[in-house]
Structures are given as structure tokens and as C-alpha cells.
Amino acid sequence: MFKKTWMSGVLALSLAGVGLAGCGTTIDGPGGSTSNSSDSSDGKPKLVISTWGFSEDFLQQSVFEPFEKEHNVDIVLETGNNAERLNKIRQGSSNVDLVYLSDYYAQQGIDEGLFDTIDRSKIPNIDNIYDIAKAPNGDQYGPAYTVAQLGIAYNPDMVSGEVKSWSDLWKPEFKGNLTMPAITATAGPMMVDAASRAAGNEQFNEDAAFTQLTKLNDSVVKYYSQTSEYVNMIGQGEIAGGPIMEMYFKDIQAAVPNAKFVSPEDGGYAVINTVNIVKGSANKELAEEFIDWQLGKDVQEASAKAKVDSPVNTQVVLTDEEAQGLTYGADVIESLRKLDMKFVNDNMPTWTDRWNREIGG
Numbered sequence: 001m002f003k004k005t006w007m008s009g010v011l012a013l014s015l016a017g018v019g020l021a022g023c024g025t026t027i028d029g030p031g032g033s034t035s036n037s038s039d040s041s042d043g044k045p046k047l048v049i050s051t052w053g054f055s056e057d058f059l060q061q062s063v064f065e066p067f068e069k070e071h072n073v074d075i076v077l078e079t080g081n082n083a084e085r086l087n088k089i090r091q092g093s094s095n096v097d098l099v100y101l102s103d104y105y106a107q108q109g110i111d112e113g114l115f116d117t118i119d120r121s122k123i124p125n126i127d128n129i130y131d132i133a134k135a136p137n138g139d140q141y142g143p144a145y146t147v148a149q150l151g152i153a154y155n156p157d158m159v160s161g162e163v164k165s166w167s168d169l170w171k172p173e174f175k176g177n178l179t180m181p182a183i184t185a186t187a188g189p190m191m192v193d194a195a196s197r198a199a200g201n202e203q204f205n206e207d208a209a210f211t212q213l214t215k216l217n218d219s220v221v222k223y224y225s226q227t228s229e230y231v232n233m234i235g236q237g238e239i240a241g242g243p244i245m246e247m248y249f250k251d252i253q254a255a256v257p258n259a260k261f262v263s264p265e266d267g268g269y270a271v272i273n274t275v276n277i278v279k280g281s282a283n284k285e286l287a288e289e290f291i292d293w294q295l296g297k298d299v300q301e302a303s304a305k306a307k308v309d310s311p312v313n314t315q316v317v318l319t320d321e322e323a324q325g326l327t328y329g330a331d332v333i334e335s336l337r338k339l340d341m342k343f344v345n346d347n348m349p350t351w352t353d354r355w356n357r358e359i360g361g
Helices: 056-071 084-093 103-111 124-128 166-170 188-196 206-218 228-236 247-256 285-295 297-305 342-357
Strands: 009-011 026-028 046-049 072-080 098-102 144-152 177-183 220-224 243-244 260-262 270-279 338-339
Touching: 046 084, 046 285, 046 342, 056 072, 056 260, 056 285, 056 297, 072 084, 084 098, 084 103, 084 270, 103 260, 103 270, 103 342, 124 285, 144 247, 144 285, 166 188, 166 206, 177 188, 177 228, 188 206, 188 243, 188 270, 188 338, 188 342, 206 220, 220 228, 228 243, 228 247, 228 270, 243 247, 247 260, 270 285, 285 297, 338 342
Parallel strands: 026 072, 046 072, 046 098, 177 220, 177 243, 270 338
Antiparallel strands: 009 338, 098 270, 144 243, 144 260, 144 270
16 A cells, blocks of 8 residues: 555664675675576585675674585675665676665565565564564565664764754754755655654655755755765864764764764654565575574674674663664664655655755755
């Protein structure tokens, strides 16, 4: 059913990575592997995983190699950003079994019939993760394996008073020293929703959102597409702050030690990363075993303690120091807002066109 209301209370993202070498694991770059064989040269089953390529040493040692040894399998990794990796699957130029994607791109793959359904009885660790992580794109498809939030970071030396809500971005203190995510960035659609709420709407109102964003336009120094742009601007004093994912706040603190991160009182936004099985995989059962492995307490705890991914497994217990910089705990996760990604995908062409015409960022 098409939903006009596109939010529900919830959970979110992280990111994650990939290993480069060691054990049986091999890696392909953007060109990827086009072999049709489901077995490696040593006769072991081959599981091809499409992922980003970050935190490679940790993921190699703590996620991929242990799974290879336990299941007598060789893992082959294909890396790249969300768009290019999804395009390879669309084009049939890769024999990927499993794919890590943000929920936004995962929804595109589902809508296009690119992903297989999963057998949840073969992924028992799904019962041990937060409800919002269990079926972010529907219960027939892959779960979220990590959670993080989008909030606001700022330099208190450049802003008088506290920043508490999304509507504070429209305060005079941010006039001429604000950064905002571009519409095509992960956080872009979230800011369209935040603008609608800042205009006083409980239900999403597109016209009100764009009117509100236009009011903010003169305050924006730059609409950023990469986190490095944000970090450089705040480090050089060009901006006082703006929306950012919590997982990157440590980079901002390195540039501005007294910077603050705020989870807005009207709700931070959930950024969700999923893992799905590609339709036509010859290793579906092995892929489901890997998903269960990724959701297990040991892998989730190790990833959290290494500051690689925020955990979704509810059995993971962290100290305050271990949890610093992570989106952790039921109280935090349940306070977050989740976009309806089908609604976002259906409306993104219109929003992008309006953004380019009315805002120009």
C-alpha cells in the first residue's frame, strides 16, 4: 500500500567495510569478478560479497576469515559505493551472492526484483536484534546489521545558546555559517522531512518543506556531498555546524576538540545498512548462514568495540567508554526516526528537480 506518511520511530546505520587479503578471501575492484563458477580453484564453495571497502583489516580478521574457516568457504569481495555496486547487479556484470547496501539503495533493488527472499528460520539471530533492524525493507528481505543516527554537530564558540532541535538550524546564529547535505547525499531526503517538521507539520508536507529549505538557503555556505568537506569547513572556521552522522563526529572533534554532537529532541534520523541475497545466487543457504554470522553477538560486539559498526544485537553490552561515538542502546534507537524508503524512492526525482530549481545546492 502506498504510504503518504513516511516516518516511523526507529533505528539506523553505520557503514562497514571489507578485507583485502589473507586466508581465502580475495577482492575485486570496481570492475569486479565476472566468473560464473560458484567454487574456488581449491574446490571450496565461493561466496561473493559486495560491500564498501572500509575498515578492511578489522573485517578481514574478525568477520570474513573466521567465517571462511568455520564453513570451509572462500569469500570473494567486490567493493565500491552503493550506486556502482547496485548498477553492476542490474547489468548482470557480477556474480554477487550477498550485497551490503543502505536501505535507500536496497529498496531500489527490491523494487527492481534483483534480490531473493530470505528464510528467516535459517537466520535465528534475527530474533536477537532490535525490531527496527529485523525487516527495514519488508520481512521477505534482508535485515539491517548496524545502526547509527543523523544529528547535528556544531562549534559552541560560534553559536550562542544550546542547539536542541532541527528547527534550531533556522536560528540567526547559523546565518551564513551553516552546512547542509546535498539532496543526493544519504541525509538529503532526511533534511526534506526535517524541514517539513520545522514548518510545523506532523505529517509530511512537500510544499512546506521546500519553502522552509528555501528560507535556509542564504545561511548555507555549502551543500556537502562528502563528510571530508564538512570536516574541512568546520576545522577552518567556515561553518558553525550542521547535520552529520554520529559515526563521523570523531573526525569533527579531531578538528574542533570542543565541538558538540546533538541528538535532536524531536528525533535524530535513522541511517540503516542492510545485507541482502542477490536473486540467482547458487549459494543461498550459505549466504543465509553468513547473514546469521553477521548478526551474531560475537561479531556485533567485536565490531562495536572496534568502532566499526554500531550494534543491532540486543545481547551486546558495552561500557560507556566502549559506546562513545556509537548509536547504542534501546533508548537511543527507539527515539530515532526512519524514512519510508519506498516513499523516498518514488518521490526522489521530483524532490531532486525541485531542489535544483528552487534551492540550487
